[in-house]
Amino acid sequence: MPYQLVKYALSSKYPRTRMFTATVDLKDNYDVVIIGAGGHGLAAAYYLARDYDITNVAVLEKDYIGAGGTGRNTTIIRSNYLTPEGVRFYDESLRLFKDLSTEFDLNLFYSERGHFTLAHSDSAVRTMRWRAEVNKHMGVNSEFVNPDFVKESCPYIDLTCGGNAPIMGALYHPPGAIARHDAVAWGYGAGAVKRGVEIHQNTEVVGIDVRKGKVIGVRTNRGYIRTSKILSAVAGWTPQITDMVGIRTPIYVRPLQACVSEPLKPFLDTIIVSGSLHVYVSQSSRGELVMGGATDPYDLNMMRTSLEFTEGLASHMLDLFPFLSEVKILRVWAGLCDMTPDFAPIMGKTPVEGFYLDAGWGTWGFKATPISGKTMAHTIAKDCEPDLIYAFRLSRFEDFELTGEKGAASVGH
Template sequence: MSVGNGSHRAGNRNGKRKPQRYSAFGLFKRGLSRSDWPRVWQERPLKSTYDVVIVGGGVHGLATAYYLAANHGITNVAVLDKGYLGGGGSGRNTAILRSNYLTPEGVRFYDRSLHLYENLADELNFNVMFSQRGHMTLAHNDNSLRTLRWRAEVNKLQGVDSEVIDPDEIKKLVPYLDTSTDTRYPILGALYHPPGGIIRHDAVVWGYARAADAHGVHLHQNTEVTDIETAGGRVTGVRTNRGEVSTPVVVNCTAGWSTLISDMAGVDMPVTTSPLQAAVTEPVKPFLGTVVVSGTLHVYVSQTDRGELVFGASVDPFTSYSMRGSLEFAEGLAGHVLELMPPVSKMRLLRQWAGLCDMTPDYSPIMGPTHVDGFHVDVGWGTYGFKAGPVSGEAMADTVANGRPPEIIAPFGIDRFTTGQLVGEKGAAAVGH
């Protein structure tokens, strides 16, 4: 259902509030004066009606709200989250960005997101701390190496910087990796993707939230959706723990909880939810200059700007809503990391956690409208949803405003599971990063 019209745009210009800008001296002065800082976003009353309600206050929901306002002039929008903004998958991921996927559809999609991330700090006037340090996927056998060469050629055809490098080049980029031939899993080569890197996930969430709020979008924390009202095959409103809200459009951006929300609207989705665990070490002097991923060992590692090593693996082999870590995961992860980089054996593990991943059969997202008029989904992200935050928000905003999905997300519609036109990304997303 399209909601983009002139009346929304007119109200938008009158109600827009620009984010506060400070010079370097201004920041220093405020820090010394201990004066109260303005809130990043406002607390507003929950209205009885909105043009668009977005369920889920993570990067996907906030980006959708921001681009609805910034690109289409639609500001009578509410973002509802049952907890706090960024408290779900957006706050539990390892914030790795890349676009070196396997299918042409996936490469184009994630490359657009990467370009949006590159300019996000300037657009939002908020430092999102994007470090384009490169992304390296290791191959330990001939089959993996063939897959990496396949991905490299697909990437190059889409204009993405990606190439297969040999062990000598790998050693130059990451001296601490064991590239000898007498290891259990010798490194035969790697897919090197220079534009990839890491970013601060909380900064991305806060930047989008502040920018959306400045356009007049209402951000409601601790507001749980308990039901979605429909009549005659179309959305009419939502029920929350704070009251009922009338709306013709609902966008589901709830990641691991997506099937629960879609069920409320009567929309079945081929999505399962599984935990994905990660861990972080004590901070040390920076030594890891790129992101390292091993699909064979099911592990990836990067170093933050604070010096911590962030580790992760593949999703747990069961469906669950649990977000607790396990000793089995920590032991297995540590063993695989030490096989790659023996010198880190003396580093201490500080903490571990888990997030919820919404997995689809073909490892690609489900985006766009559904058979219920006005109910849109932006779900099925598995282990790589944070990479797609900006482009998903841009595309979903376009879908809502114009009443049809743009070409960049057309392959990801829910109807592909009945037509058989799947977008198989498992070869590039089995480890998740």
């Protein structure tokens, strides 16, 4: 047992500082109320306090911190998107991620692995080359590589994929990384609390009051709160919140399932993604294979798993890595994905004054955590959206100015 662990565990001279303070009673009034204590909501609270000195903030969570998408994703971080707007946005998020462990004084297990998006057809090769050119023009490290390069970087992969879908190349993104999702939420939450923000778990929003087109208050299961600014950052529960203020969005919700294997000796240093096989995989610091696929093909607001998903994913994993046939699945879980028609988020102001929306994250919300928090904090504090998220405004669906990220986000990762 490490000496430091014994020292801190047994000595009263080294008390462990609480990451979060005990829950206090709700106040009657807050400058800002944030609905959802996931990564995005907590990051927005953190940057409101740090950058704008707005600390009279309540973060309301109907369950526990990170209970939604933040604790149910597969932790992949990348910026090799298809549109210039998406590349700029996610690349800034990746840049922020690199410094978070130091900023929080908390080990987030951030690990650069290199991200391969496999191409199994001529059309996929064209798309990967297209994405590589967009990435290069935006200053993002990304290139199209041949099958030999894939094999050299990942020796255990079967380039023939069992003869079903041979690998013809891949989009290689060296900065692609993974991090511990729970720790990201904890770091933002603890940082916000230190600056005076209140986090209220087991506090469900049951209604939002609007008068003359303006937000005036929030009704919860623990009492009423007066406020003039509300941020909704609840991912798959967004339609329930937007219904409370009478806003229509094109968001639809689908389950996304994932699983993890028993721990194995390290063999997979990279992140492997295949849109054609509907599979993505990385190996955690504990040796587990973290695996997932595409969203379920139907709208359903329920986090349940299915044998069909597990069998299908296992089959495609064996196409890539046949030697894993005896490896056991440790557990399976599901989350909710709030999808948009153009596979890009919805961020910023809404037709209801004082109501701000951070939604439509589908399968790509975790990697956007730092920059979404930073830009939404700016939007709330200044009541205007920064240029970085203008393309993600809600009104783009009325203006027919869609962002078109489906080519870079067509599988859940």
